[in-house]
Amino acid sequence: MTTRVRWLLLVGVALVGIAGLFALLLPRILQPPMAVLPHPLPIHAITHFEPQKPPFTDAQFQQFMVDARKAETIEDPLQRCLAYPDPPGLNWSKAATVAYCHYVLDPLVSREEARDFIQSGRTAELDRRYANILHAQLTQPNSQAVLDRTFNADFSGSSEANRALMDAWKRQDPKSPFALAASGISYVSMAWDARGGEYADKTPQSAFDDMNRLLQQARTDLDAAVQIEPKLTSAYATMIWAAGLSGDVAYGVEAAKHGLAADPANFSIYGRLVWMAQPKWEGAASETARIVAGAQRHAKENPLLLLLLSERTGGESYVENCQCNPLEEERMYQQLFAEPAPERMLARAGWAAESRGASNFGAIYRSEALRFVSDDIQVRQSRAFELPGLDQMDWAISEGNALVALTPQDENSYEARGRAYEVSGQTDRAIQDYQQALQLNPDDAWALVALADIYVHTTHDWDKGWTVTNRVLQLHPEDQRAWLLRADIQKGQPRDGLDQTIADFKARFGDGPDQQVWIAQMKSKLPSAVPSTQ
Structure with a gap:
């Protein structure tokens, strides 16, 4: 569970100087002058705001847990997401929540359909489908991000099978902007994995070489895609991702300028800009706030942009590093998460709340993260560890059983179930699970x-x-x-x-x-x- 955190910290080392570049380049994108934009909530407003009452009662929290568990029995991921309860004591925008459920779970062309089109040689038909989706995204109300969500669902991933599919598509239709953009997404996903999660001094030069080689291949395809179709927003969002990995901020900002010219309310592009400007990447909270404020001008056109409000004080860095006491924990919950947030922000808030001993907040954040990305096993395992201490013993044991069935080679699943058994007084079963975890990882300090x-x-x-x-x-x-x-x-x-x-x-x-x-x-x-x- 620490690999992802370590990798995120490593990538930030490559982005020294990002704050200065954003200060120079960002005003070119966020026009008119920022003085006329809604003022973002300053950090001190969260630090000193005193809530009038606790955000939720214990009864409301327990009801949320009951409702969340019930929603998680729904098999269809989209219907599950739509039926999920909002956090207790908060009034999330229904438009934003529904839009985000669709964004992460409702591609208009499924991965399987895209594969069938390519493998059967019908790439021209596939191109027409994507062209129609792009046209709808740019021209029709309530169609924001439909192409971006479809591309993210269909083509992100670093598997050899995915790469082979992209190569087959390009061979059949080398001038297809959609094939080139999809190939770019695949290459950046591969670059992300090629770098690995170790510290720089423990990472072989070959890993850096592989990452840079893959990023260059991605940029070649992405640049070609937007030359053919200048309004292909999915390509611009991926360019910003590639720029963040390589530290080429100017490339990312230039991509954002062209992408927002085509689609001024694009959530994927604004989201990637916010990600790249975070203090954890050597950016600055002030620049993050400027981007989020600029995005809110378009929130009526695209309610997904409300999700970025959770990042306006510096993104993940703020929620991870807050030296919060219980009152400040409540302030963050009521202010920073007053609207739905991206899954990664919810997951980070869950880790941080747990580390501060705020298990109830941690369980809420993690449950909401699982609402949108139900297959994040690490988040699910971490929530399972907290359930026994939250009067959710039956759920803790059943969730432990489910995790062991899903990931029988993962020691964390046995540890989560073992903790549930231990707290419930089933000592022999707890010992068996801890011993099984140690069979899988003999050096595991927790077990x-x-x-x-x-x-x-x-x-x-x-x-x-x-x-x-x-x-x-x-x-x-x-x-x-x-x-x-x-x-x-x-x-x-x-x-x-x-x-x-x-x-x-x-x-x-x-x-x-x-x-x-x-x-x-x-x-x-x-x-x-x-x-x-x-």
Whole structure:
């Protein structure tokens, strides 16, 4: 679950200088002058706004969870999304929510249909379908983004089969702007995966070379596509994605200028611009706010643009890094997520809320993310971990069973179900799931600590607890929980060496203010006759 975060941080390193370039280039796109645009909500407004009442009651939260679980039984993804409850205490725009459900789940040509057209040699007919969809997007009310959503659903992906399909389409119709744009999307998806998720110093030069080679191939196809069809918005949105990966901000801004000239209310183009301008990519919150404010001029034409309001204070960086106390958590929920948000923003908000101990907010954000992208297994696993602590024990166990069935080779699914079993008092089943997780990943620190904790605090199987705890300390000596478990065994069994454990802990971590809570807990295990090692 950390690979995606690590990759996002890595890409940002390549975009040094983006804020300055946006400051120079963006006014060319966002005309008239920004002074006449709606003023974006400043960061301090969220920081200091005090809600009049809590955003929802416990009864409203529990009803939301009941309704969300019920909606998730609907098999058709689009109908499931449309039936899903909005977050408790918020009044999301129905037009925006319905539009986003269709955007992510309702392509006008399915991936299977496109494949059949290409494999049967009927690419001319496929081109006519896409040309009609593009015409509708540019000319008909309530048809915003219909081509963009269709292209995203049909052609994103880095599989060899997808690449082979794109090559076959181009061979049959080398002058098709739709074939060239689809090929560009495929190449950028491949470049994203080719780079990998490791830090730069652990990534071979060949990975960077592969990424850049694929991005160049993407740009060749995308540039050719818009030469043939200058209004092909899907190509422009993909150009901005490629520009973000390579750090070529000027290329991305130029693509946005031409794309918005063709479709001034285009959600995909504005969304990619906001993504590229985020502070996490060395951009600036002020530039993010300027783009979002500019997009809101067109929200009546395209309600999808309301989704960008959640990013106006800096996008993912803001929700990830907010040093929020409970009141600030409520402010963010009521202000930043007053309208529906892109799935990635909801997922990030879920991670961040969980890390701050706001499990109810985390469950809401993650549930809404799953409303729009139900096959995001990492988000689903993470929500499952939180369900036992939210009075959702039955759902926690059934969700654990479903995740294990879906991903039987993923240790996180067994850990999620194991946690549900452990909290419900089914200790033997919890042990079995944690052991299965360790069969799949013997070095998994979470499963090791969870298993040791059961042995120490539930079954009092001291020898097994000692063995597992020592394994954690061997593999992950930086894990402070393992040191506390060792101290618990030495006091509870009892077993010699508690003084030495405390001394070793201080030697590794120091005894500064940040460590005093851990040291105090270990000292509390000392018999009164044992002198302090201070």
